[in-house]
Amino acid sequence: MNPLQAVAHRRVRRRDAGPASRPARPLAAGQDAAFRWFTVACAATVVALMGALASVFALEAWPSIKEFGLSFLWSTEWDTQNDRYGGAVQLWGTAASTVIAIVIAVPIALLVALLLVELVRPAVGKVVGMAIEMLAAIPSIIYGMWGLFVLVPLMQRYVQPAIQATPLGKLPLFVGPPYGIGVLTAGLILSLMILPFVTAVSRDVLRMVPQVVKEAGFGMGATTWEVTRKVSLRYGLGGIVGAFFLGLGRAVGETMAVAYVIGGSHLFSWSITDPGYTIASNIANEFPEAAGDLHRASLVELGLILFAATILFQLIAQLWLRRVRKRVGGRA
Amino acid sequence: MNATIGQRSVRRRRAADLAVRATAWIGASIGIGAMLWILAEVARRGAKVWSWSFFTQMPAPVGEPGGGVLNAIYGTIVMTLIAAAAGIPLGFFAGIYLAEFGRNGRLAGVVRIIGNVMVGIPSILVGVFVFSVFVRPMGHFSGLAGALALAIIMLPVMARTSEDILNLVPNELRESALAMGAPRWRVILGVVVRAARSGLITGALLAVVRVSGETAPLLLTALNNQFWSWDVTQPTANLTVGIYSYAMSPYPDWVDKAWGASLLIIVGVLGATLLARLILQRGKEW
Numbered sequence: 019m020n021p022l023q024a025v026a027h028r029r030v031r032r033r034d035a036g037p038a039s040r041p042a043r044p045l046a047a048g049q050d051a052a053f054r055w056f057t058v059a060c061a062a063t064v065v066a067l068m069g070a071l072a073s074v075f076a077l078e079a080w081p082s083i084k085e086f087g088l089s090f091l092w093s094t095e096w097d098t099q100n101d102r103y104g105g106a107v108q109l110w111g112t113a114a115s116t117v118i119a120i121v122i123a124v125p126i127a128l129l130v131a132l133l134l135v136e137l138v139r140p141a142v143g144k145v146v147g148m149a150i151e152m153l154a155a156i157p158s159i160i161y162g163m164w165g166l167f168v169l170v171p172l173m174q175r176y177v178q179p180a181i182q183a184t185p186l187g188k189l190p191l192f193v194g195p196p197y198g199i200g201v202l203t204a205g206l207i208l209s210l211m212i213l214p215f216v217t218a219v220s221r222d223v224l225r226m227v228p229q230v231v232k233e234a235g236f237g238m239g240a241t242t243w244e245v246t247r248k249v250s251l252r253y254g255l256g257g258i259v260g261a262f263f264l265g266l267g268r269a270v271g272e273t274m275a276v277a278y279v280i281g282g283s284h285l286f287s288w289s290i291t292d293p294g295y296t297i298a299s300n301i302a303n304e305f306p307e308a309a310g311d312l313h314r315a316s317l318v319e320l321g322l323i324l325f326a327a328t329i330l331f332q333l334i335a336q337l338w339l340r341r342v343r344k345r346v347g348g349r350a
Numbered sequence: 351m352n353a354t355i356g357q358r359s360v361r362r363r364r365a366a367d368l369a370v371r372a373t374a375w376i377g378a379s380i381g382i383g384a385m386l387w388i389l390a391e392v393a394r395r396g397a398k399v400w401s402w403s404f405f406t407q408m409p410a411p412v413g414e415p416g417g418g419v420l421n422a423i424y425g426t427i428v429m430t431l432i433a434a435a436a437g438i439p440l441g442f443f444a445g446i447y448l449a450e451f452g453r454n455g456r457l458a459g460v461v462r463i464i465g466n467v468m469v470g471i472p473s474i475l476v477g478v479f480v481f482s483v484f485v486r487p488m489g490h491f492s493g494l495a496g497a498l499a500l501a502i503i504m505l506p507v508m509a510r511t512s513e514d515i516l517n518l519v520p521n522e523l524r525e526s527a528l529a530m531g532a533p534r535w536r537v538i539l540g541v542v543v544r545a546a547r548s549g550l551i552t553g554a555l556l557a558v559v560r561v562s563g564e565t566a567p568l569l570l571t572a573l574n575n576q577f578w579s580w581d582v583t584q585p586t587a588n589l590t591v592g593i594y595s596y597a598m599s600p601y602p603d604w605v606d607k608a609w610g611a612s613l614l615i616i617v618g619v620l621g622a623t624l625l626a627r628l629i630l631q632r633g634k635e636w
Contacts, residue, residue, distance in 0.1 A: 046533035053535035057447035060440050061461045064506055068464050071471070071479050078482050129374040130381055137371060146378070148627070153385045155556075155623045156616065157563025159590050163597060163612050164388045167395075167605075210388075213381050241367035264470070271472025273566035274594065298474045302566050305478065306491075306573060321478050325471065332470040336463065 075322045082315035090319060096284035098309040103316035105323070107286050111201055111294035112270060112324070115280075118205025118290070119269040123213045124262055130213075131220035136242050136250075147221065154214035162278030165207040166199075170279055173206075174198025178291050190288045199281040201290040204299075207279060208269045216265040223257030223342060224250050253342075260339035267331035271324055273298040297324045389616065396613025399606045409576055415603050419611055421578045421587040429493050429572060429588060430562050433500030437561075438554050440501075441508025448509065449516035450538050461509075468506040476502050477570030485571055493579075493586030496572025500561040507560060511553035519545045548633020555626040559619050565590035589615055 082090065086103065093104020130150075134143040178196030181187055227250045235245040251258065281293020282303055297320045308314040403418050410417025444461070452458025480499040485491055519542050527537040543550065568591050575587040589611045596608035 050534040053538075054447075054451050057443045057451060058457070060443035061447040061452065061457070061509070063440060064444055064461055064465050064468060064509060067502060067505070068468055070483070071475070074479050074482050075475075078478075126377040126381055129370075129377040132370075133374040133378050137374060146382070149382065149385075152620055152623055155559055155563075155619050156385075156388070157565070157590065157619060159563065159565045159593050160388065160392060160612050160616060163593065163608065164391055166597065168387075168391055210381075210384055214385075217381070241363055243367040243370040244363065246370075267470045271470075271474065273472060273474040274590075277594070278597070298472055298566070301474055301478060302569055305481070305570055318478060318482075321475050325475055328470055328472060329467050332467045333463075336466055 072325070075318060075325055079315055079319035079322045081312055082319040085312060086316075090316070094284075094286035098313055101310060101312050103313065105297075105316070105320050107284055108295045108297045108300050108320055109323070110286070110288075111204075111280065112296040112298075114201045114290055114294075115205040115208055115276065115296055116266060116269045118202060119208035119212055120262070120266060122206070122209035123216055123265060123269075126209075127213055127216035127261070127265075128220050128258070130217045131224050132246055134217075134221050135224040136246060147218075150214045150217055154218065158211060158272055158275040161207050161211050161275040165203065165275060166278040169207065170198040170203060172198075173203050178202075181291070191290055194287070194289045194292045196291065197281065197293060199279050200292050201280065201294045203279045204276045204296065205290070207275045208272055211272060211275060212265045212268045215268055216261050219261035219264055219339075220258060223254040223261060223339075226257065226342060227253045253345075256338040256341035256345075260335045260337075260342070263331045263335035263338070267328045267335065270331070271298050271328050273302050277302050297321065392609065392612050392616055395606075395609040396611075396616075399610030400613065404607075404610055408578060409607075412601070417607075419587075419589065419592060419607060419614075421575065422589045422592040422611065423614070424578075425493060425572070425575070425586040425588040426562065426590070428582060429497045429500060429568070429586060430558060432494070432497035432582065433504060433561060434554070434558050436497070437501035437504030438508050438557065441505045441557070442512050442550070442554070444505070444509035445512025445516060446538060446543075448513040450534075450542065462513075465506040465509050469510060472566075473499075473503055473564055474566035474570070477567035480567065481570045488583075491571060491573035491585040493572050493582035493584065496568045496586060496588065497582070499567035499571045500564060503561050503564065503567065504557045507557045508554065511557065512550055515546045515549035515553055516542060518549065548629050552626040552630045552633075555622055555629070559622045559626070562622075563590060563615055563619055565594055569594070 082103065086093065090103070090105050091109065092106050093102075094106040095102045095104045096107065097103070130146075134147055138146070174196050175198075178198065181192050182196065186192055224246075231253065232245055232249055235249045240248070276296050277299035280296060280299050282295060282299070283293035284295065285292075287294065301317050301321055305314065305317050308317060403416060405418055405423065406420055407416070407418035408420055409422075444465075448458050448461060452461065476499050480495050480502070484495045484498055488495070523541055523545060524537055527541045528534070532540070568588055572588055572591065573585045574591045574595060575585045577587075579586060593608045593611045593615070596604040596611070599605065
């Protein structure tokens, strides 16, 4: 008898000690119902909180929505003196930094996942996997410290001048003096931050591919890369898409690391080497001491857009991940 | 693939395979190298600042060197504990509902999807929410508001992990306990939860770790405090917001303090993560 069963036995024997246990039946049913409803209430709290979040955001953003309408989305104004606000700078900064993060992190994460699942011994894969999990636990403020004091000087002194020396420097995306801070630096930090996370999900997806299917590929004489590309990736495509959107959801709302290096500027610029703002970092810097109600409402409206975007990404991610799990027929 | 069986194409396929393997190794080294670099930088710059007074003294007035971050350490611990006291039980019982009662029901499905979505909500938005419903009506920032924000972040994390962990308990255990006449609630709390004990503790610990490094929601709720305060209804000092304001300050001494506090956070977070893993492994042995 293992200890679990021992626990079960001990517990139950105590109840069955005497004839008193028989009339206890309706009582037990009442207790069960009460316990059940208690847990239902706890679970419903999750739904209620989400509803409260959504309605508070809609309510608090309303003054700004009413005042600026749709033009909020493309107006670059952010004028606390005259109380005129638009979100173009923050929307562009958020989109650009997120795209940079995804473009860098997803391919690397896929390769590392491939390495962990196919190329190294399981023991090594386990250790590296554990390291990745630990790194995902590092708070974003630490990435911000490193970004501001280590990465920014490097960007300013080496990377950005190097970009500008190439023909790329003539593109509107890269013009401007090398500040070090800016959207590109924010994107780089973000890519590092989501890397462990996307790697972990991709690894799980690649692991879900049944061994026999892969062995069939190897039996045909395919190389590891061919099996991965033509069998595993195709098999786990839904999961990879899911991992992609989970990473997107993370990067788009990341606040502190970005707040350190984005530069905090309300001047619109297409250049990703210029300072800018993302939605989350702008809220962090201005919300606590907002100039007035409309200023605050505009920040909440930006938050509402971010809220909607993360919900969308999450739902898409779950949908795709569920597809793979269903096909594999197990829970992951 | 069938047309490519000639000698030369074999060489090409092998070369492609080798190239991908090499790229994977390079990618992994970049990723892990960058992470080690971050950790090393924090350790190097933070260790210089660590001293007895760093942990035991209050912040020194502006311009004066020395002092410590005692009030911030205290504030972070108090807020995290209050948040855990609210968020963990709530999430735990929600997890029990999902795993034991709801299962494949409609409400459970809805809670599961919304819980997953909520885990992905940027924490700063939770800060905005708590500011609107708690800080503004009260008229000022407070440690309690900070704890509330952290609890909201913990709730869905705890609910999802405890469901996953309870699902690992074999059904035979539930059936045998039920067959012996135990009521459902005793089966769940006395048998299922006991069996999953180590996993649940790990999950709770990881939920605490997750919020203990949070900065953005505290910026909008607890803010910061240069002084000591026993009163959680007042603005409360905490390590993470302290790091941010110190790092952004023009004083080198304050920037040093930010590094020292960063190292403290990393040691705490990684230590707790390691502890959680150990507990889980211990639990698996029997």
